[in-house]
Structure formats: C-alpha cells, structure tokens
Amino acid sequence: MPRISVIVPAYNAAGTIGLALRSTLRALPRDAEVVVIDDGSTDDTGEVAESLADHRVRVVSRPNRGVAATLTELLEITDGELVARMDADDLVLPGRFRRQVSAIEAGADAVFTTVITWGSGFPALPRPSAIRAEDFGMHLLLTNPVAHSTLLARRDTIVDAGGYRDLPTEDYDLWLRMAARGARITRLALPGLGYRVHPGQVTASADWRLASWSNAELAEAYSALAEKLIGAPARRITSLSIDDHLGRDEKLAEFDRFAARFEAALEGRSESARRALRRKLRERRSWLAARIEGNRTAPR
Known part of the structure; x- marks a missing residue:
C-alpha cells in the first residue's frame, strides 16, 4: 500500500495531462501512486495518461x-494513508509533497500551498502568506x-x-x-503548484457561481462552521449578495452584524492573523x- 495516493479526475485534457502527470511524478516520493480517472473524455486523455x-x-x-462522483470513486479505489489532489491541467512545483508531508508529520490533518497562476499573461506570484491551523476556519468564513x-490530507480526515x-x-x-469537525488545516506560504487559468474552467462560469451561491447544502455547512467559530449561524457573503428579498441597507446591516461577531472572535489570535483577517x-x-x-x- 503506497503512503500517498494522488487522485486526478480528467476530462478532455489530452493537451495538458501529460505535462501535469510528469510534473507530479518528478515531485513525488517513491512510496506513492497516481490514479487517474478519465471521466468519459471524447479526446485522447486516457491514452496520453x-x-x-x-x-x-x-x-x-x-x-x-x-467531478464529484469521480472524486468519490477515486477515494474508493485508492488506499494510501495520505490523499493528494492534482488537476489534469496544472503543474506540480518541486518540493511540494516533501513540504506537505513534513507539515502532516508535524500534526496537520490537511495541508495546502499557495499557487503561481499562469496561462493568461505573465505568471502571477502569490503573497507568501501561510495560514495557521487555528486561523484557517476563520478564513473559510470569508472566502475559499x-x-x-x-491538497494533501490524511484519508481519515x-x-x-x-x-x-x-x-x-x-x-x-x-x-x-x-x-467544523476540528480538523487541523493549514496553508504553506511557498507555492507548490502552477495553477493554469483558462476560459474553459468551470469556475469561470457565471452559472456555476450562482449555483454555488444558492446551494442549500453548502449554506448549511457554512452556517454550522460560523456557529462553531463566531457563536451564531450566518449566511455566506456571496449568498447574501443575491438575496432579492433584501434591500441594499438590509444586506449591509446583516453583513455588519456578522462582521461584529467575526471581530469579537479574533481576540486572542496573533497580530499577523488579525491583520490579515481584518483586511x-x-x-x-x-x-x-x-x-x-x-x-x-x-x-432589467
């Protein structure tokens, strides 16, 4: 049984998956596997892989x-103690897995890295900012x-x-x-991935964004974490923005009530964490x- 299972859902990625997998393999430790599910591609994705x-x-x-069904199946057909994610159009940067495994061994349950975005103009370098486990949930209440x-995470998590x-x-x-279950989730400051930006991404779709902002199950998960961290349920800021039943002043007032509880929950955190979260x-x-x-x- 390999220690790390890298799971890769792929759909019509024949032009990018070869480079994505080669970069992954170069960075992987020996005790690892890469499992690709070709999710019904109409091109040569599977053959290239x-x-x-x-x-x-x-x-x-x-x-x-x-994608969700594919990710679930990938979890079912792999058995590594640690699960890493990779997309068929991104690039793994040297040292990614080594640094993430070190963070897991130091007590983290899930570890992310920053990314270098590329594919549209000059590559964009990230602000080299880590997120500590004790602050990660508060960041989730503002954005992903x-x-x-x-991702590299313990499978059990x-x-x-x-x-x-x-x-x-x-x-x-x-x-x-x-x-919400208390997992220790961190983000490392150094980039571990070249994240490709292109118009065909699902996340570039306005319909996809609106579907996310209005999804009831996601709203419930968000509210549960808010109640745990700031002492009261709350709505996602994106969901509040599309509520046609509230006027401008009502939306801003609801946000300000959330912000007051959020500010109160920052007490006792490090100065750098408070500064980043307030910004x-x-x-x-x-x-x-x-x-x-x-x-x-x-x-109209």
Missing part, C-alpha cells in the same frame, strides 16, 4: 459521471483561500467529514465540514457593496 508507462500511474476510463489541486458531495464547489463544501473582512464588505450597486444599476 497511459503513454507515460510509469508503474506508479494507474488509469481508469469509464463513461462521464461528473486555497486551490483544490494543492476526508472520510470522517463525509467525503465529497455532488454539489457546486464540492471542495469548499468539504473544507467547511472538515473545519480580508474589509475587502469582502467592499465586494458586497459593489455587487449590490452593480445589481441596482444593471438593466
């Missing part, structure tokens, strides 16, 4: 079932601060939280549930105000 002819790579091809394809559910932002939903809180209020104004002025 198999052409690497590396004993650590296993490829399963089957009809399309969607990590890329799914940088994923399974105990219920695994992936078939809903938009299945990754953020899982982080919320893991954090993000201000940014989210500005985003909400701008979106409300945009909706008011948009043509």
